[in-house]
Amino acid sequence: MRKINEIFYSLQGEGFHAGTPAVFIRFSGCNLKCDFCDTQHEQGVLMSDEDILAEVRRYPCRMVILTGGEPGLWIDDCFVEALHEAGKYVCIETNGTCVLPKEIDWVTCSPKQGTKLRVERVDEIKIVYQGQEVESYLQIPASAYFLQPCSCTNTLEVVDYIKLHPVWRLSLQIHKLIAIP
Numbered sequence: 001m002r003k004i005n006e007i008f009y010s011l012q013g014e015g016f017h018a019g020t021p022a023v024f025i026r027f028s029g030c031n032l033k034c035d036f037c038d039t040q041h042e043q044g045v046l047m048s049d050e051d052i053l054a055e056v057r058r059y060p061c062r063m064v065i066l067t068g069g070e071p072g073l074w075i076d077d078c079f080v081e082a083l084h085e086a087g088k089y090v091c092i093e094t095n096g097t098c099v100l101p102k103e104i105d106w107v108t109c110s111p112k113q114g115t116k117l118r119v120e121r122v123d124e125i126k127i128v129y130q131g132q133e134v135e136s137y138l139q140i141p142a143s144a145y146f147l148q149p150c151s152c153t154n155t156l157e158v159v160d161y162i163k164l165h166p167v168w169r170l171s172l173q174i175h176k177l178i179a180i181p
């Protein structure tokens, strides 16, 4: 059984796959307490993999996004394999502090200041930018590096930083801009 906060169908609003339809599986609970966290994730119900898969199968898209809370606290090889057997492309949004199942198709890592990274493979880095030092995150091998404004409040600050440091790209939370889940 895995503790699920919500399962919903929307478009990926952030990062490399922004605009792609996806089923979001939001796991409950987190090992960090970021003061800027935009998500209520503490409430949850225990669900069997069978019930989670049945809910995921209701939607026609291929992409599934594991998020939370911290999904790395809840998932294993068996869960990722079941999603693959259902024909899904498995993405994860993680703070990077957990070792993850190797077969996940796309790892979005959003490291938080002062934490130790245990994630072994990253596809994209996506930092919530609040003026902190971010250049050290470029040492993590990844296909793309994004800075995301905090709650859509400091977008122009992020744009200015990216223009000075053009390895970074802008991630807008488009779901917030167009008021969808």
Ligand SMILES: C[S@@+](CC[C@H](N)C(=O)[O-])C[C@H]1O[C@@H](n2cnc3c(N)ncnc32)[C@H](O)[C@@H]1O
Pocket: 030, 036, 037, 038, 039, 067, 068, 069, 070, 071, 093, 094, 095, 096, 109, 110, 126, 127, 128, 148, 149, 150, 151, 152, 173
């Ligand atoms: C809610 S977290 C869940 C996954 C995981 N715990 C993590 O932090 O990556 C999903 C994404 O939202 C980002 N995020 C959280 N609060 C935010 C905020 N106020 N503004 C912009 N992005 C935020 C996180 O950095 C992460 O990339």
Ligand SMILES: Nc1nc2[nH]cc(C(=O)O)c2c(=O)[nH]1
Pocket: 010, 011, 012, 013, 014, 039, 067, 068, 093, 175, 180, 181
């Ligand atoms: N549309 C939409 N895209 C997202 N990308 C990452 C999200 C998350 O909360 O992890 C999220 C979310 O909550 N909604």
Ligand code: SF4
Pocket: 030, 031, 032, 033, 034, 037, 038, 039, 041, 068, 069, 070, 095, 112
């Ligand atoms: S790690 Fe992610 S879910 Fe946990 S508190 Fe920070 S932003 Fe929220």
Ligand SMILES: [Mg+2]
Pocket: 038, 039
């Ligand atoms: Mg969100």
